[in-house]
Amino acid sequence: MGMPAVYGVVLAAGRSSRFGSNKLLATYRGKPLIEPVLATVAHSTTSGWLSGGLAVAVPGNPDLDRVIAHAGLGKIDNDEPEAGLSHSLRLALDALGNVFPDADGALIFMGDQPGVRSSLVQKMVATWRDGAGPFVRPRYLDDPSAPGHPVLIDREVWDLAGSLSGDAGFGPLLKQYPELVTILDVPGTNPDIDTPDDLHRLAERS
Numbered sequence: 001m002g003m004p005a006v007y008g009v010v011l012a013a014g015r016s017s018r019f020g021s022n023k024l025l026a027t028y029r030g031k032p033l034i035e036p037v038l039a040t041v042a043h044s045t046t047s048g049w050l051s052g053g054l055a056v057a058v059p060g061n062p063d064l065d066r067v068i069a070h071a072g073l074g075k076i077d078n079d080e081p082e083a084g085l086s087h088s089l090r091l092a093l094d095a096l097g098n099v100f101p102d103a104d105g106a107l108i109f110m111g112d113q114p115g116v117r118s119s120l121v122q123k124m125v126a127t128w129r130d131g132a133g134p135f136v137r138p139r140y141l142d143d144p145s146a147p148g149h150p151v152l153i154d155r156e157v158w159d160l161a162g163s164l165s166g167d168a169g170f171g172p173l174l175k176q177y178p179e180l181v182t183i184l185d186v187p188g189t190n191p192d193i194d195t196p197d198d199l200h201r202l203a204e205r206s
Contacts, residue, residue, distance in 0.1 A: 008053035038071035084167035105117035
């Protein structure tokens with residue numbers, strides 16, 4: 001029997017209402033903001049820590065589609081982005097179960113958090129394979145109060161996504177049941193980008 005298979009999922013169907021344009025295509029280090037996240041998934045797949053990846057995005061955006069395809073990820077269309085993050089999560093986990101029946105876990109990335117490193121993916125997957133879970137998430141030591149991403153979710157709890165609603169992910173559920181979560185303390189921070197000012201501050205620190 002081989003190692004348990006984990007697939008990466010990049011959530012990229014947000015409406016960018018606070019940014020004023022599609023933030024995932026905004027320029028960061030000379031490339032679209034989402035590109036470092038996709039590259040981390042692609043590199044982690046090549047190195048064997050992930051078995052592949054999907055992105056959840058709205059249809060009708062060929063520029064974003066090209067960036068996703070260039071990274072080698074499949075795409076799941078979200079026709080109802082107004083339904084929030086919970087809807088994207090359900091679409092993603094349903095798709096993984098159908099497209100990749102060998103999937104034992106899903107590592108959920110946010111498309112607007114370009115600071116995730118392949119070394120963290122390796123640490124999270126290794127921790128989960130050693131028996132941690134059913135949820136594994138990082139806690140960034142420079143911002144320990146912020147919910148850490150990505151989040152690794154064991155397949156045995158994917159059906160809990162059916163209880164989520166609106167723009168909330170698994171965060172409220174995990175606050176209610178902290179015993180389900182293994183926390184990994186990691187250095188640094190991993191801010192999400194909601195506004196042009198957020199992007200400017202991140203670029204200044206980089």
